[in-house]
Amino acid sequence: MKKIVILHSDIYADATEDELDCLEQAEAISEALHLLDYEPILLPFVLDLNQTIKKLKALKPYAVFNIVESINGKGSLIHLATALLDYLQIPYTGCHTDAMFLTSNKPLAKKIMQHANIVTPAWVTQEGFCSQSTPANVYLIKSSWEHASIGLDENSLIRYTNQENLMEEMNRRKEKLGGSCYAEAYIDGREFNIALISGMSGVMVLPAAEMLFRDYAPNKPKLVDYKAKWVADSFEYNNTIRKFDFHENDADLISALREIALRCWDLFGLRGYARVDFRVDNQGIPFVLEINANPCLSPDAGFTAALEQAKIKYHEAIGFIIKNSLK
CATH class of the missing domain: 3.30.1490 (Dna Ligase; domain 1)
Structure with a gap:
């Protein structure tokens, strides 16, 4: 049975909810890999690079499923994981090092988008x-x-x-x-995201999602902030709702969002899977907020919800991502 190392962030005892989510992703991916007849092995990426190198060399994986979101608690070091895998010449899922660095540095990504007229x-x-x-x-x-x-x-x-x-x-x-x-x-308006995945015949754009801010007071900012994502007993978490069904009046807007997401995919050389986040102002103009080159793959994450809308089973998507890494 071929080994797939699930390389994840090193989680400390005092980890916050967003950091612990990395382990939930790892467990879900591990279950999917079992269904695909792979042997999953979880491995934390530690800043002691020699230690990580030693363990990877000993494991001799067929490929690495990279879900490292931070190193030593810093998102600014995220590209070290893919750079190390490049050095070891081990195939890995998701974006290459250059795309990981460029999209993780959000002001730099914005400058690149501006020059590309996005x-x-x-x-x-x-x-x-x-x-x-x-x-x-x-x-x-x-x-x-x-x-x-x-x-x-x-x-x-x-x-x-x-x-x-x-x-x-x-x-x-x-x-x-x-x-x-x-x-x-700050763009006052609607918030959307578009997930993308490398399928059998090229990149697939998954159904668009809009974030609804239910029962928000008129003067309360409509943001997908930390509470909305991670604090389960908060008003924001329980009233920020994802939807996939749209009125026909939104057809042109959804088409534009999909087209822009594909432009971002090509511009940054994305691979495997990604997500593009948007705000749309009151005149209907879309603005790209961020590009996430390794979006969350937890069972309750937006990416997984988009897969369900596209009628793609979770383990099938994991299989697509693995196959893409081996090309």
Whole structure:
């Protein structure tokens, strides 16, 4: 039986919900691999690279299923996992090192999208770079590297007064956000995501999902923030609802979102599986927020829900991803 190493983030005793989710993914993938007649072996990726190298060499896996989301608690090191696998010449799932680095560095990804004429909200970096000369009215302060909405809440919204104040707010919040951060123009409107997977005959765009903010007060920001994703007893978690059914009036918008997601796939050289997150303003203009090159594969995650909508069984999707890694 061929071995597949499920390489995951090293989880500490005081891990938060978003970090523990990595183990849930690993268990679900392990069950799928059993159904596909592989022998799954879970292995944490530790910052001691020699230790990780030694274990991988001893295991001699057929391939590695890479779900490393952070290393030593830092999303900014995520590309080390794929770089190490490149060095060892071991086939692995998902995006290659360059795509992993470029998409994980969110301000850099936005700059690449802007040059490719893919619309993304205006932004300001801690270094003072401004993507447009006219400031936005409201900014959302976000982590430059961390995913899973780390440090994001309704207090992350800042009304613009002047450049100096915005820079001060970023510097004040950077520790909570895991280090480097940036300010992104807040797009008041609807939120969507598009999942993609490498199928038997090329990339497949899965059904579009919209996030609904049920019973939110008029003055409450409509954000998929940390609570909405991870705090099960919170108002945000229980009232942020995913939907896949759309009125015919949305047909052109959904088609545009799918087309833009495919452009992002090609632009960054994505592979295996990915997700593109959007906001759509009140004029119907889509803005790409982020590209996630290794989205969550937990049974209750949005990617899995999109697979269900596409009538693709979970273990079949895992099989597609494995086969793509061996091409």
